[in-house]
Amino acid sequence: MEAERTKQKPCPVKVTVDLISGKWKPNILYCLLDRTQRFGELQRQIPGISRRILTLQLRELERDQLIIRMAYSEPIKVEYALTEYGRSLVPILLTMRDWGEVYLARHEQQPVFMS
Amino acid sequence: MEAERTKQKPCPVKVTVDLISGKWKPNILYCLLDRTQRFGELQRQIPGISRRILTLQLRELERDQLIIRMAYSEPIKVEYALTEYGRSLVPILLTMRDWGEVYLARHEQQPVFMS
DNA sequence: CAGGATCCGGCGAGATACTG
DNA sequence: CAGTATCTCGCCGGATCCTG
Numbered sequence: 243m244e245a246e247r248t249k250q251k252p253c254p255v256k257v258t259v260d261l262i263s264g265k266w267k268p269n270i271l272y273c274l275l276d277r278t279q280r281f282g283e284l285q286r287q288i289p290g291i292s293r294r295i296l297t298l299q300l301r302e303l304e305r306d307q308l309i310i311r312m313a314y315s316e317p318i319k320v321e322y323a324l325t326e327y328g329r330s331l332v333p334i335l336l337t338m339r340d341w342g343e344v345y346l347a348r349h350e351q352q353p354v355f356m357s
Numbered sequence: 358m359e360a361e362r363t364k365q366k367p368c369p370v371k372v373t374v375d376l377i378s379g380k381w382k383p384n385i386l387y388c389l390l391d392r393t394q395r396f397g398e399l400q401r402q403i404p405g406i407s408r409r410i411l412t413l414q415l416r417e418l419e420r421d422q423l424i425i426r427m428a429y430s431e432p433i434k435v436e437y438a439l440t441e442y443g444r445s446l447v448p449i450l451l452t453m454r455d456w457g458e459v460y461l462a463r464h465e466q467q468p469v470f471m472s
Numbered sequence: 473c474a475g476g477a478t479c480c481g482g483c484g485a486g487a488t489a490c491t492g
Numbered sequence: 493c494a495g496t497a498t499c500t501c502g503c504c505g506g507a508t509c510c511t512g
Contacts, residue, residue, distance in 0.1 A: 250404065254457030255450055256383035261460075263378035265485065268371035281494055289365065295485060297495060318493060334452050335370055341449060342369030345376075380505065396474055410505060412475060433473060477510075484503095491496075 261306050262331070266291050266299045271324075271335055274309060278323040303328075376421050377446070381406050381414045386439075386450055389424060393438040418443075 262271060269288045273279055279287075285296055300322060303309045308328035312321045324332070377386060384403045388394055394402075400411055415437060418424045423443035427436045439447070 251461060253384045253387050253403075254454045254461060255387040257457035257460055258453040259374070259378055259383040263374055268374040269368045272368050272370040285494095288368075292486065292488095293495065294487090294497095298485085313494090320494060331456065334449065334456060337449050337452065338373040339369045341446065342372035345372050346366060346369060400474095407506065407508095408475065409477095409507090413505085428474090435474060473512105475511080478508085480506085482503105482505095484501105486501085487499090489497085492494095 258331075258334070261308065262335075264299055264302065266295065267303060268338075270296075270299060270303065270322075271308070271328075271331070272339065274322060274324050274328075275332065275335060275339075278312075278321050281320045281322070284322065373446075373449070376423065377450075379414055379417060381410065382418060383453075385411075385414060385418065385437075386423070386443075386446070387454065389437060389439050389443075390447065390450060390454075393427075393436050396435045396437070399437065 262268060266288060269291075270284060273284055273287050281296070281300075284300075285291060285293060288296070300309065300311070304311050307325055308331065309322050310325045312323070313319075314321070377383060381403060384406075385399060388399055388402050396411070396415075399415075400406060400408060403411070415424065415426070419426050422440055423446065424437050425440045427438070428434075429436070
Protein backbone atom coordinates (compact mmCIF):
# COMPACT_ATOMS: atom_id res chain seq x y z
CA MET A 243 0.00 0.00 0.00
CA GLU A 244 0.92 3.63 -0.13
CA ALA A 245 2.54 3.19 -3.53
CA GLU A 246 2.69 5.71 -6.32
CA ARG A 247 3.97 8.92 -4.90
CA THR A 248 3.15 10.41 -8.26
CA LYS A 249 -0.49 9.60 -7.67
CA GLN A 250 -2.26 12.56 -9.09
CA LYS A 251 -5.43 13.76 -7.51
CA PRO A 252 -8.74 12.62 -8.97
CA CYS A 253 -10.85 14.95 -11.07
CA PRO A 254 -13.12 16.79 -8.63
CA VAL A 255 -15.94 16.93 -11.14
CA LYS A 256 -15.80 13.19 -11.61
CA VAL A 257 -15.89 12.65 -7.87
CA THR A 258 -19.15 14.53 -7.63
CA VAL A 259 -20.72 13.02 -10.72
CA ASP A 260 -19.86 9.51 -9.57
CA LEU A 261 -21.74 9.99 -6.31
CA ILE A 262 -24.97 10.98 -8.03
CA SER A 263 -24.81 8.90 -11.17
CA GLY A 264 -26.04 5.37 -11.30
CA LYS A 265 -29.14 4.45 -13.20
CA TRP A 266 -31.72 5.71 -10.72
CA LYS A 267 -29.87 7.90 -8.26
CA PRO A 268 -30.81 11.17 -9.98
CA ASN A 269 -34.47 10.19 -9.72
CA ILE A 270 -34.16 9.28 -6.07
CA LEU A 271 -32.35 12.49 -5.18
CA TYR A 272 -34.90 14.48 -7.17
CA CYS A 273 -37.69 12.87 -5.18
CA LEU A 274 -35.95 13.61 -1.90
CA LEU A 275 -35.26 17.24 -2.77
CA ASP A 276 -38.18 18.72 -0.97
CA ARG A 277 -39.28 16.03 1.43
CA THR A 278 -38.70 12.79 3.25
CA GLN A 279 -40.16 9.85 1.41
CA ARG A 280 -41.08 6.28 2.19
CA PHE A 281 -39.69 3.34 0.28
CA GLY A 282 -43.02 2.65 -1.39
CA GLU A 283 -43.52 6.28 -2.32
CA LEU A 284 -40.18 6.34 -4.04
CA GLN A 285 -41.01 3.19 -5.96
CA ARG A 286 -44.32 4.61 -7.09
CA GLN A 287 -42.77 7.87 -8.23
CA ILE A 288 -40.05 6.14 -10.20
CA PRO A 289 -41.84 4.03 -12.81
CA GLY A 290 -39.89 1.05 -14.01
CA ILE A 291 -37.65 0.54 -11.03
CA SER A 292 -37.78 -2.76 -9.17
CA ARG A 293 -37.67 -3.07 -5.40
CA ARG A 294 -34.31 -4.78 -5.57
CA ILE A 295 -32.66 -2.08 -7.62
CA LEU A 296 -34.27 0.67 -5.59
CA THR A 297 -32.86 -0.94 -2.47
CA LEU A 298 -29.39 -1.20 -3.95
CA GLN A 299 -29.33 2.40 -5.11
CA LEU A 300 -30.58 3.59 -1.74
CA ARG A 301 -27.89 1.53 0.01
CA GLU A 302 -25.18 3.20 -2.03
CA LEU A 303 -26.51 6.68 -1.39
CA GLU A 304 -26.69 5.79 2.30
CA ARG A 305 -23.13 4.41 2.29
CA ASP A 306 -21.96 7.68 0.72
CA GLN A 307 -23.69 9.58 3.51
CA LEU A 308 -25.97 11.44 1.15
CA ILE A 309 -29.19 10.01 2.52
CA ILE A 310 -30.31 8.45 5.77
CA ARG A 311 -32.57 5.49 6.36
CA MET A 312 -35.09 5.61 9.19
CA ALA A 313 -37.00 2.46 10.07
CA TYR A 314 -40.15 2.55 12.19
CA SER A 315 -41.99 -0.34 13.82
CA GLU A 316 -45.10 1.40 15.09
CA PRO A 317 -46.72 1.67 11.74
CA ILE A 318 -44.17 -0.48 9.98
CA LYS A 319 -42.42 1.72 7.46
CA VAL A 320 -39.05 3.00 6.31
CA GLU A 321 -38.34 6.60 5.45
CA TYR A 322 -35.49 8.10 3.50
CA ALA A 323 -34.23 11.66 3.64
CA LEU A 324 -31.23 13.70 2.58
CA THR A 325 -28.62 14.03 5.30
CA GLU A 326 -27.13 17.39 6.18
CA TYR A 327 -24.22 16.42 3.96
CA GLY A 328 -26.56 15.40 1.17
CA ARG A 329 -28.26 18.77 1.49
CA SER A 330 -25.00 20.41 0.47
CA LEU A 331 -25.70 18.97 -2.97
CA VAL A 332 -29.10 20.64 -3.23
CA PRO A 333 -27.84 23.74 -5.06
CA ILE A 334 -26.25 21.52 -7.67
CA LEU A 335 -29.33 19.33 -7.94
CA LEU A 336 -31.63 22.31 -8.32
CA THR A 337 -29.48 23.82 -11.03
CA MET A 338 -29.38 20.51 -12.83
CA ARG A 339 -33.13 20.19 -12.50
CA ASP A 340 -33.64 23.60 -14.06
CA TRP A 341 -31.14 22.91 -16.80
CA GLY A 342 -32.79 19.57 -17.51
CA GLU A 343 -36.22 21.15 -17.76
CA VAL A 344 -34.97 23.59 -20.34
CA TYR A 345 -33.39 20.68 -22.18
CA LEU A 346 -36.65 18.74 -22.13
CA ALA A 347 -38.71 21.71 -23.28
CA ARG A 348 -36.29 22.14 -26.13
CA HIS A 349 -36.45 18.51 -27.19
CA GLU A 350 -40.08 17.54 -26.69
CA GLN A 351 -41.34 19.26 -29.82
CA GLN A 352 -38.27 18.91 -31.97
CA PRO A 353 -37.55 15.18 -32.32
CA VAL A 354 -33.92 15.67 -33.25
CA PHE A 355 -32.37 19.02 -33.89
CA MET A 356 -33.22 22.46 -32.69
CA SER A 357 -34.02 25.43 -34.85
CA MET B 358 -45.14 5.28 -32.39
CA GLU B 359 -46.77 8.00 -30.36
CA ALA B 360 -48.17 5.50 -27.89
CA GLU B 361 -48.63 6.00 -24.19
CA ARG B 362 -50.50 9.20 -23.71
CA THR B 363 -49.80 8.70 -20.01
CA LYS B 364 -46.12 8.98 -20.75
CA GLN B 365 -44.84 10.92 -17.83
CA LYS B 366 -42.04 13.34 -18.33
CA PRO B 367 -38.50 12.21 -17.54
CA CYS B 368 -36.72 13.35 -14.40
CA PRO B 369 -34.96 16.59 -15.31
CA VAL B 370 -32.09 15.85 -12.96
CA LYS B 371 -31.51 12.51 -14.64
CA VAL B 372 -31.53 14.13 -18.06
CA THR B 373 -28.69 16.40 -17.04
CA VAL B 374 -26.70 13.76 -15.20
CA ASP B 375 -26.96 11.36 -18.12
CA LEU B 376 -25.39 13.88 -20.48
CA ILE B 377 -22.31 14.35 -18.33
CA SER B 378 -21.90 10.90 -16.86
CA GLY B 379 -20.04 8.17 -18.63
CA LYS B 380 -16.74 6.94 -17.33
CA TRP B 381 -14.57 9.81 -18.57
CA LYS B 382 -16.93 12.60 -19.53
CA PRO B 383 -16.51 14.51 -16.27
CA ASN B 384 -12.74 14.52 -16.82
CA ILE B 385 -13.10 15.71 -20.37
CA LEU B 386 -15.50 18.50 -19.46
CA TYR B 387 -13.27 19.49 -16.58
CA CYS B 388 -10.33 19.79 -18.97
CA LEU B 389 -12.36 21.86 -21.41
CA LEU B 390 -13.67 24.22 -18.73
CA ASP B 391 -11.16 26.96 -19.27
CA ARG B 392 -9.74 26.28 -22.70
CA THR B 393 -9.81 24.52 -26.01
CA GLN B 394 -7.73 21.36 -26.01
CA ARG B 395 -6.21 19.07 -28.56
CA PHE B 396 -6.92 15.35 -28.64
CA GLY B 397 -3.44 14.50 -27.45
CA GLU B 398 -3.58 17.04 -24.66
CA LEU B 399 -6.77 15.54 -23.36
CA GLN B 400 -5.26 12.08 -23.44
CA ARG B 401 -2.21 13.23 -21.53
CA GLN B 402 -4.26 14.97 -18.90
CA ILE B 403 -6.51 12.00 -18.33
CA PRO B 404 -4.23 9.18 -17.21
CA GLY B 405 -5.51 5.72 -17.93
CA ILE B 406 -7.80 6.51 -20.84
CA SER B 407 -7.15 4.88 -24.19
CA ARG B 408 -7.43 6.66 -27.51
CA ARG B 409 -10.39 4.56 -28.49
CA ILE B 410 -12.39 5.32 -25.40
CA LEU B 411 -11.45 8.98 -25.49
CA THR B 412 -12.70 9.10 -29.05
CA LEU B 413 -15.98 7.44 -28.14
CA GLN B 414 -16.63 9.72 -25.21
CA LEU B 415 -15.82 12.77 -27.33
CA ARG B 416 -18.18 11.56 -30.04
CA GLU B 417 -21.02 11.30 -27.56
CA LEU B 418 -20.40 14.75 -26.14
CA GLU B 419 -20.28 16.06 -29.69
CA ARG B 420 -23.49 14.28 -30.63
CA ASP B 421 -25.17 15.87 -27.60
CA GLN B 422 -23.96 19.28 -28.80
CA LEU B 423 -21.94 19.93 -25.67
CA ILE B 424 -18.59 20.10 -27.44
CA ILE B 425 -17.40 20.80 -30.96
CA ARG B 426 -14.68 19.11 -32.93
CA MET B 427 -12.38 21.21 -35.10
CA ALA B 428 -9.98 19.45 -37.45
CA TYR B 429 -7.03 21.26 -39.00
CA SER B 430 -4.81 20.08 -41.83
CA GLU B 431 -2.13 22.74 -41.83
CA PRO B 432 -0.40 21.48 -38.79
CA ILE B 433 -2.42 18.27 -38.58
CA LYS B 434 -4.38 18.42 -35.38
CA VAL B 435 -7.87 18.22 -33.89
CA GLU B 436 -9.17 20.57 -31.25
CA TYR B 437 -12.13 20.22 -28.97
CA ALA B 438 -14.00 22.98 -27.20
CA LEU B 439 -17.26 23.53 -25.37
CA THR B 440 -20.05 24.78 -27.59
CA GLU B 441 -22.16 27.75 -26.57
CA TYR B 442 -24.71 25.22 -25.40
CA GLY B 443 -22.08 23.28 -23.51
CA ARG B 444 -21.05 26.52 -21.84
CA SER B 445 -24.48 26.71 -20.28
CA LEU B 446 -23.35 23.78 -18.15
CA VAL B 447 -20.30 25.62 -16.84
CA PRO B 448 -21.98 26.93 -13.68
CA ILE B 449 -23.00 23.37 -12.80
CA LEU B 450 -19.56 22.01 -13.60
CA LEU B 451 -17.83 24.67 -11.53
CA THR B 452 -20.06 24.03 -8.55
CA MET B 453 -19.46 20.30 -8.87
CA ARG B 454 -15.73 20.93 -9.12
CA ASP B 455 -15.77 22.96 -5.92
CA TRP B 456 -17.94 20.43 -4.13
CA GLY B 457 -15.68 17.62 -5.28
CA GLU B 458 -12.59 19.39 -4.02
CA VAL B 459 -14.11 19.75 -0.59
CA TYR B 460 -15.04 16.09 -0.74
CA LEU B 461 -11.48 15.14 -1.66
CA ALA B 462 -9.94 17.30 1.04
CA ARG B 463 -12.25 15.67 3.53
CA HIS B 464 -11.37 12.15 2.42
CA GLU B 465 -7.65 12.28 1.69
CA GLN B 466 -6.56 12.20 5.30
CA GLN B 467 -9.45 10.26 6.78
CA PRO B 468 -9.51 6.86 5.02
CA VAL B 469 -13.12 6.16 5.87
CA PHE B 470 -15.21 8.29 8.16
CA MET B 471 -15.02 11.91 9.11
CA SER B 472 -14.68 13.29 12.59
C1' DC C 473 -1.52 12.80 -34.84
C1' DA C 474 -5.88 11.14 -34.24
C1' DG C 475 -8.27 7.97 -35.00
C1' DG C 476 -11.01 2.99 -36.75
C1' DA C 477 -11.59 -2.29 -36.46
C1' DT C 478 -11.99 -6.44 -33.55
C1' DC C 479 -12.33 -9.16 -29.81
C1' DC C 480 -13.40 -9.79 -25.14
C1' DG C 481 -14.62 -9.61 -20.08
C1' DG C 482 -16.92 -7.67 -15.97
C1' DC C 483 -20.26 -5.47 -13.67
C1' DG C 484 -24.43 -3.12 -13.06
C1' DA C 485 -29.09 -3.78 -13.79
C1' DG C 486 -33.39 -6.70 -14.65
C1' DA C 487 -36.75 -10.76 -13.81
C1' DT C 488 -38.50 -13.75 -10.64
C1' DA C 489 -39.38 -15.91 -6.32
C1' DC C 490 -39.16 -15.99 -1.30
C1' DT C 491 -39.51 -13.62 3.72
C1' DG C 492 -39.34 -11.13 8.67
C1' DC D 493 -44.23 -3.15 3.77
C1' DA D 494 -39.73 -3.39 2.66
C1' DG D 495 -36.79 -5.93 1.72
C1' DT D 496 -33.21 -10.50 0.33
C1' DA D 497 -31.62 -14.50 -2.68
C1' DT D 498 -30.44 -16.35 -7.26
C1' DC D 499 -29.79 -16.35 -11.92
C1' DT D 500 -29.11 -14.03 -16.15
C1' DC D 501 -27.82 -10.74 -19.72
C1' DG D 502 -26.49 -6.56 -22.27
C1' DC D 503 -23.45 -3.28 -22.99
C1' DC D 504 -19.88 -0.16 -21.65
C1' DG D 505 -15.29 0.03 -21.35
C1' DG D 506 -10.49 -2.05 -22.07
C1' DA D 507 -6.47 -4.30 -24.84
C1' DT D 508 -4.42 -4.75 -29.03
C1' DC D 509 -3.41 -3.95 -33.71
C1' DC D 510 -4.00 -1.34 -38.00
C1' DT D 511 -4.27 3.41 -40.90
C1' DG D 512 -5.12 8.13 -43.65
